[in-house]
Amino acid sequence: MKKLKNLGDRHSCLSFGGQECLPHDDLPHDDPTHDDPTHDDPPRVAGDPALVALAAALRADAPAGIIDPAFRAALRAELVGSVPDLRYAPLATPVGQVWVAFAGDKLRLISGKTEAEFVAGARQVVGAAPARAAEVPARLARRILTAIAGQRQVVAADELAGLTPFQRAVLAQAQRIPRGEVRSYAWIARAVGQPKAVRAVGTALARNPLPLVIPCHRVIRTDGALGHYSGGGQLRKPDILAYEGVNLDQLQALTRAGLRFRGSRNTKIFCLPTCYSMKHAQERHTVYFHSADEAVQQGYRPCKLCRPA
Numbered sequence: 001m002k003k004l005k006n007l008g009d010r011h012s013c014l015s016f017g018g019q020e021c022l023p024h025d026d027l028p029h030d031d032p033t034h035d036d037p038t039h040d041d042p043p044r045v046a047g048d049p050a051l052v053a054l055a056a057a058l059r060a061d062a063p064a065g066i067i068d069p070a071f072r073a074a075l076r077a078e079l080v081g082s083v084p085d086l087r088y089a090p091l092a093t094p095v096g097q098v099w100v101a102f103a104g105d106k107l108r109l110i111s112g113k114t115e116a117e118f119v120a121g122a123r124q125v126v127g128a129a130p131a132r133a134a135e136v137p138a139r140l141a142r143r144i145l146t147a148i149a150g151q152r153q154v155v156a157a158d159e160l161a162g163l164t165p166f167q168r169a170v171l172a173q174a175q176r177i178p179r180g181e182v183r184s185y186a187w188i189a190r191a192v193g194q195p196k197a198v199r200a201v202g203t204a205l206a207r208n209p210l211p212l213v214i215p216c217h218r219v220i221r222t223d224g225a226l227g228h229y230s231g232g233g234q235l236r237k238p239d240i241l242a243y244e245g246v247n248l249d250q251l252q253a254l255t256r257a258g259l260r261f262r263g264s265r266n267t268k269i270f271c272l273p274t275c276y277s278m279k280h281a282q283e284r285h286t287v288y289f290h291s292a293d294e295a296v297q298q299g300y301r302p303c304k305l306c307r308p309a
Contacts (some may be wrong), residue, residue, distance in 0.1 A: 088130040112235030150179030170204035180245035224255025275306035
């Protein structure tokens with residue numbers, strides 16, 4: 001088990017998309033799973049007292065704070081075993097080629113990185129190296145392509161194996177963002193009932209194993225900057241958003257001017273800049289606000305679709 005202990009080094013952590021995540025000392029402590037030492041135990045481990053004791057002993061030697069994902073993945077592989085029939089293949093999409101790992105009819109990992117980086121990432125995320133397949137099964141390919149087209153997909157619980165309840169809640173909110181719109185990390189934090197957990201939201205999105213299917217690219221910084229993206233490689237956040245119809249030039253212009261909300265003089269409703277309800281609003285009927293408080297003070301009420309405040 002020495003090799004597992006070494007994986008607990010605070011700087012060995014890799015995100016699901018291969019992006020380096022936050023060191024343990026920098027992780028936010030408002031993640032509701034932070035103080036729960038058993039929340040990551042897979043069912044087989046949780047049901048075996050001997051394995052629970054072994055896991056607890058290994059955790060005792062691990063760094064303080066949230067268990068390192070690489071350490072956790074290696075521990076899971078050691079205790080539970082590898083994923084049966086784990087395979088991978090490339091898939092061409094309108095936003096670039098991706099590599100897709102799958103087991104049976106379940107998606108396990110999607111990434112735009114190189115093949116070597118993808119296989120290494122699969123070892124970290126799934127706990128096993130996938131075998132190369134000729135192609136992605138048609139049903140799974142359709143799921144990915146229809147998600148890119150804007151149709152929300154149902155994601156099975158075992159497709160997000162290893163994620164905490166908080167991380168799953170974050171990804172569920174990201175799935176609710178419509179195509180062609182964006183939301184902020186702070187918006188997600190508020191939506192999951194943890195308004196102070198903005199950094200934890202960013203960490204959860206970086207660990208999204210299924211970018212495109214779970215559209216974490218639609219989450220940006222509160223100041224309007226696009227922020228990081230876990231897809232990697234050919235999957236570039238600006239390109240995907242532009243493909244989906246987000247007017248990045250307008251969004252960046254509003255950001256530079258410090259304008260965060262748009263309102264309609266006709267309806268007296270204010271929205272986030274990319275809200276669908278404002279897509280066809282005429283400029284002469286549009287007013288802009290620096291803050292939600294400013295909008296409310298001028299007699300505007302928040303949109304029920306994009307929930308800007």
